[in-house]
Amino acid sequence: MTEIAGDRQGQGSPGTPATGRGPSRGGAFSRRDDDHPSAGWGATRSVGRIIAAAREPLAAPHAILKMNQLKLSSGKDGFDCPGCAWPDDRNGLHLDVCENGIKHVTWEMTRKKVSGEFFAEHTVTELNAWNDFDLENQGRITEPLSYDPATDRYLPISWDDAYALVGDALRGLAGPHEAAFYTSGRLSNEATFLYQLWVREFGTNNMPDCSNMCHEASGRALTAAIGTGKGTCDLDDWESADLLILMAVNAASNAPRMLTSLAAAARRGAEIVHVNPLIEAASKRTIVPHDFVAMGTFRATKTGTMNVQPRIGGDLALLRGLAKVVLEQDAVDQEFIEAHTDAYDAYRKLVDDTGWDDIVHQSGVSEEIIRDLAGRYIASRRTIIAWCLGLTQQEHSVDTMREIINLLLLRGNIGRRGAGPSPIRGHSNVQGNRTCGVNHHPTEEWLAKHDAATGIRSPREHGLGTVATIEAMAAGTVKVFVSLGGNFALAAPDTAATFAALRNTDLTVQVSTKLNRSHLVHGRRALILPCLGRTEKDVRATGEQGITVEDSMSYVHLSYGKRKPASPQLRSECAILCGMARATLPGSATPWELYAEDYDRIRDVMARALTGFEDFNRRAREPLGFRLAQAARERVWLTASGKAEFHPSPMPDVVPPAGRLMLSTVRSHDQWNTTIYSDNDRYRGVKNLRTLLFMNPEDMAERGLREFDLIDITSHARDGGTRTVWGYRAIGYDTPRGSVTGYMPELNVLCALSDTSSQSDQPLTKHLIVEVTAAAPAP
Ligand SMILES: Nc1nc2c(c(=O)[nH]1)N[C@H]1C(S)=C(S)[C@@H](COP(=O)(O)OP(=O)(O)OC[C@H]3O[C@@H](n4cnc5c(=O)[nH]c(N)nc54)[C@H](O)[C@@H]3O)O[C@H]1N2
Numbered sequence: 001m002t003e004i005a006g007d008r009q010g011q012g013s014p015g016t017p018a019t020g021r022g023p024s025r026g027g028a029f030s031r032r033d034d035d036h037p038s039a040g041w042g043a044t045r046s047v048g049r050i051i052a053a054a055r056e057p058l059a060a061p062h063a064i065l066k067m068n069q070l071k072l073s074s075g076k077d078g079f080d081c082p083g084c085a086w087p088d089d090r091n092g093l094h095l096d097v098c099e100n101g102i103k104h105v106t107w108e109m110t111r112k113k114v115s116g117e118f119f120a121e122h123t124v125t126e127l128n129a130w131n132d133f134d135l136e137n138q139g140r141i142t143e144p145l146s147y148d149p150a151t152d153r154y155l156p157i158s159w160d161d162a163y164a165l166v167g168d169a170l171r172g173l174a175g176p177h178e179a180a181f182y183t184s185g186r187l188s189n190e191a192t193f194l195y196q197l198w199v200r201e202f203g204t205n206n207m208p209d210c211s212n213m214c215h216e217a218s219g220r221a222l223t224a225a226i227g228t229g230k231g232t233c234d235l236d237d238w239e240s241a242d243l244l245i246l247m248a249v250n251a252a253s254n255a256p257r258m259l260t261s262l263a264a265a266a267r268r269g270a271e272i273v274h275v276n277p278l279i280e281a282a283s284k285r286t287i288v289p290h291d292f293v294a295m296g297t298f299r300a301t302k303t304g305t306m307n308v309q310p311r312i313g314g315d316l317a318l319l320r321g322l323a324k325v326v327l328e329q330d331a332v333d334q335e336f337i338e339a340h341t342d343a344y345d346a347y348r349k350l351v352d353d354t355g356w357d358d359i360v361h362q363s364g365v366s367e368e369i370i371r372d373l374a375g376r377y378i379a380s381r382r383t384i385i386a387w388c389l390g391l392t393q394q395e396h397s398v399d400t401m402r403e404i405i406n407l408l409l410l411r412g413n414i415g416r417r418g419a420g421p422s423p424i425r426g427h428s429n430v431q432g433n434r435t436c437g438v439n440h441h442p443t444e445e446w447l448a449k450h451d452a453a454t455g456i457r458s459p460r461e462h463g464l465g466t467v468a469t470i471e472a473m474a475a476g477t478v479k480v481f482v483s484l485g486g487n488f489a490l491a492a493p494d495t496a497a498t499f500a501a502l503r504n505t506d507l508t509v510q511v512s513t514k515l516n517r518s519h520l521v522h523g524r525r526a527l528i529l530p531c532l533g534r535t536e537k538d539v540r541a542t543g544e545q546g547i548t549v550e551d552s553m554s555y556v557h558l559s560y561g562k563r564k565p566a567s568p569q570l571r572s573e574c575a576i577l578c579g580m581a582r583a584t585l586p587g588s589a590t591p592w593e594l595y596a597e598d599y600d601r602i603r604d605v606m607a608r609a610l611t612g613f614e615d616f617n618r619r620a621r622e623p624l625g626f627r628l629a630q631a632a633r634e635r636v637w638l639t640a641s642g643k644a645e646f647h648p649s650p651m652p653d654v655v656p657p658a659g660r661l662m663l664s665t666v667r668s669h670d671q672w673n674t675t676i677y678s679d680n681d682r683y684r685g686v687k688n689l690r691t692l693l694f695m696n697p698e699d700m701a702e703r704g705l706r707e708f709d710l711i712d713i714t715s716h717a718r719d720g721g722t723r724t725v726w727g728y729r730a731i732g733y734d735t736p737r738g739s740v741t742g743y744m745p746e747l748n749v750l751c752a753l754s755d756t757s758s759q760s761d762q763p764l765t766k767h768l769i770v771e772v773t774a775a776a777p778a779p
C-alpha cells in the first residue's frame with residue numbers, strides 16, 4: 001500500500017518523520033518523566049489556552065457553570081457535559097467539571113464558522129491534503145451542504161432538498177439492507193429512538209455503532225453472565241467500596257471526574273489498585289478537579305495504593321491467578337454460590353487445573369504480585385472491578401470480562417452495596433444509545449414490545465456491525481451510508497480499506513457539528529447536515545426542548561442547551577431525523593412532524609416501547625432524573641438458568657511470537673477520539689509529538705534503538721497481509737516487555753479488517769501483532 005498523494009490515509013513515507021493528525025507540522029519535541037499530580041494547575045493552564053484559542057473568553061466560563069449542574073427542581077438549568085459518561089455528583093451541589101470536559105465544550109462553542117463560502121474557496125481534493133486538526137479547527141458548520149462532482153466542492157442546499165435527496169436515494173435501493181446507519185455515542189435518547197424507528201420502519205437492522213467499538217464485548221459478557229448487559233454499580237457503591245480494582249482505563253484523561261471518587265476512596269482508606277501495562281496518571285496523586293482550595297495549597301490526594309502491570313492482553317491470566325488464590329484459601333462465599341450461581345464446579349476444576357507457570361507467563365505478572373493482590377481481594381468486604389477499553393478491544397475480550405464476573409461471584413461481590421462490575425463507558429450517551437434501540441442484533445422480546453408501542457413491524461434479521469458494514473460497502477452491497485455524528489472514516493479500522501469502502505457508496509450523509517475527514521472521504525453523492533450541539537438552545541414549535549442521556553451508571557436525566565445556536569440554519573438531531581424519515585417513508589403512519597415539534601411526545605412513546613421508561617416524562621423531570629432498574633443489582637438473574645453463570649474460559653495465548661510485539665492504540669490527554677486538540681500528552685510527559693511508540697527500553701535495545709530514533713511499524717494481519725507506518729519515534733517507557741503503545745486514530749492504518757475478535761466482532765485495536773524496526777531510508 002502506498003499513500004495516495006495528498007489523501008492523508010496516514011501511512012507516511014519511508015525515511016520521513018510522520019506528522020500524525022494533530023496540529024503539529026514538525027519542530028522540537030520532548031519527553032520527560034512527569035510526576036505531577038493529575039488535574040490541578042496544569043489542567044487550569046491548559047484550559048486557559050484552549051478557551052483563548054476558541055476566542056471564547058467570556059462565554060466559555062459561563063457555559064461551564066451550567067455544565068453538569070442539574071437543577072433540583074425543573075432540571076432546566078444545565079446541560080449534560082458531552083465529555084464523557086461518568087455520572088454527575090448525585091448531591092447536585094458540587095460544580096463537577098474537569099479540564100477535558102471544558103476543552104470539549106469549548107471546542108463545540110467556538111465562534112469560527114464553516115459555510116458555503118468556505119467551500120467555494122476549497123475543493124474537496126484540496127481539503128483532503130489538510131491535516132485533521134485544521135479541518136475541525138475551521139469551526140462550526142453553519143448550513144446544509146451537498147457535494148457537487150462537477151466542481152469537486154460542497155454547495156449549499158436547502159433542508160427540504162437535502163431530505164428529498166436522502167429519501168429518493170433510500171427508496172431507490174433494491175432493498176433496505178443496502179443502507180447502513182452509523183451512530184456516534186453523543187446522540188440523545190430521544191434522537192436515538194427516532195433514528196432506530198426510522199431505520200426499522202424502513203426495514204433494516206444495519207446499525208453499526210461506535211458503542212460496538214467501545215463496549216460490545218462488555219455487553220455480551222455481562223448479558224451471558226448476569227442477564228443484563230450493564231454494570232450494577234452506582235456512585236453510592238463507589239463511595240462504599242473498600243477495594244476498587246481499576247483495569248485498563250486512563251481515567252485522568254478519559255474520565256477525569258472519576259478522580260473525585262478515587263480521592264474520596266483514598267481518604268477513607270480504601271484500597272485502589274490500578275491494572276494497566278502503563279502506569280497512568282490516575283494511579284498516582286490528584287488534585288480533585290473541582291477542589292479549588294487544594295489547588296491553592298498544592299495539596300494532592302493519593303489516588304492509588306497499588307499498580308499491577310500485566311502484558312497487553314494478560315488480564316485474563318491475571319484474574320485467573322487471583323481466582324486460584326481465592327480457591328486455594330477457600331475464601332469463597334459458599335452460601336452465595338449455592339443460592340445464586342451456576343456452573344461453579346466446572347469453573348473450579350478449570351482453575352485448579354491451570355498451573356502457576358502458565359498464569360505468570362501469560363499475564364506477565366509475578367506470582368508474588370498476584371498473591372499480594374489476591375490477599376487484598378480476600379481482605380476486602382466490598383469490591384468493585386471497573387474496566388474500559390484496554391480490556392474490550394482484544395480477541396478474547398468477552399472471556400476476560402467473564403473472568404471478572406467469575407472472580408466477583410466467588411466472593412458474592414454482585415448485588416450488594418459497594419460491590420460489583422462497573423464498566424466505564426465512553427461517549428456521554430453511548431449507553432443510552434444501546435438502551436434506546438441502536439443495536440444491530442436486537443432480541444425478539446425487545447422488538448415485540450417496541451413494535452406494539454410504535455405500530456411498525458421491525459425486521460427480524462440481524463444487521464451489520466462496524467466491520468461488516470465496511471466490508472459490505474467495499475463489496476457494493478451497502479450503497480447508502482448515514483452517520484449520526486462521529487467520524488467513521490478515522491474511527492474505523494484499516495484506514496485505507498475504510499476510505500475505499502466509503503468512496504464506493506452512492507451516497508454518504510453526515511449529520512455533524514464540525515468538519516472532519518468523513519466529510520471528505522465520501523460517496524458519489526454526499527451531504528453534510530449541520531446540527532445543534534449539546535450546549536445550544538433547541539427551540540421548536542412548542543418551545544424550548546430538553547433531551548435525555550444515560551450515564552455510565554444507568555441514571556437518565558434531562559439536559560437543556562443554553563447557548564444561542566452557532567447559526568440560525570442549524571436544526572436539532574431530532575428535527576433532522578424526522579425530516580429524513582418523512583422523505584423516506586412518505587406514507588408512514590408515524591407522526592414524524594409531531595415528534596419534531598415536541599420531544600415530550602417522543603418520550604411518551606418511548607415510555608411504552610422501552611422497559612424501564614414507564615412514566616418517562618414525569619420521572620425525567622425529577623430533581624436528578626432516575627435510575628434505570630438493573631435486575632442483577634437486586635440479584636435477579638435474567639439468564640436461561642435463572643442464576644449468575646460461572647464461565648470456564650480457556651486461557652488464551654497472548655504472548656507475541658519471537659521478534660514481534662503486541663500493540664495497543666490509545667488516546668493522548670489532548671484529544672477526544674478523532675478530535676485532536678494538540679500534540680501534547682501532558683501526563684505521559686510528551687510535548688509536540690503524536691507519531692510515537694512507547695516501548696520497554698529492553699525491547700528498544702534489542703532492536704538497536706535509542707530514545708527518539710525513527711522507526712517503522714509493520715503489523716502482521718490475520719489475512720496474511722502487512723501494513724506499515726513509516727517515520728514514527730521510539731520512546732522508552734515503563735511497560736512490560738513485548739507490549740507497545742501508540743495513538744489512535746493514526747494507528748488504525750495498521751488494523752486490518754480481518755483483525756476482528758471472534759468473540760465480539762470488533763476490531764482488535766488493542767491487540768495488534770507488530771514488528772518494529774529502525775526506519776528504512778528514503779528510497
Ligand atoms: N478526554 C477524553 N475523554 C474521553 C475520550 C477521549 O478521547 N478524550 N474518549 C471517550 C471514549 S469514546 C471512550 S470509549 C473512553 C476510553 O477511555 P480509555 O479506555 O481510558 O481509553 P484509551 O485511551 O484507549 O486507554 C486505554 C487504557 O487501557 C490500557 N490498556 C491497553 N491495553 C491493555 C491491556 O491489555 N490490559 C490492561 N489492563 N490495560 C490495557 C492503556 O494503557 C490505557 O490506559 O473515554 C471517553 N472519554
Ligand SMILES: Nc1nc2c(c(=O)[nH]1)N[C@H]1C(S)=C(S)[C@@H](COP(=O)(O)OP(=O)(O)OC[C@H]3O[C@@H](n4cnc5c(=O)[nH]c(N)nc54)[C@H](O)[C@@H]3O)O[C@H]1N2
Pocket residue numbers: 136183184185186210211213214389393426427484485486487488490491492511512513514515516531532533534573665666667672673674675744745747748751765
Ligand atoms: N485504533 C483505535 N480506534 C478506535 C478506538 C481505539 O481505542 N483505537 N476507539 C473506538 C471508540 S471507543 C470510539 S467511541 C470510536 C469513536 O468514533 P466516533 O464517535 O465516530 O468519533 P468522534 O471522534 O467521537 O466524532 C467526532 C465528530 O463528531 C461530530 N460531533 C461532535 N459533536 C456532535 C453532536 O453533538 N452531534 C453530532 N451529530 N455530531 C457531533 C463532529 O463533527 C466531530 O468531528 O473510535 C473507535 N476507534
Ligand SMILES: [Mo]
Pocket residue numbers: 210211213214426427
Ligand atoms: Mo468509545
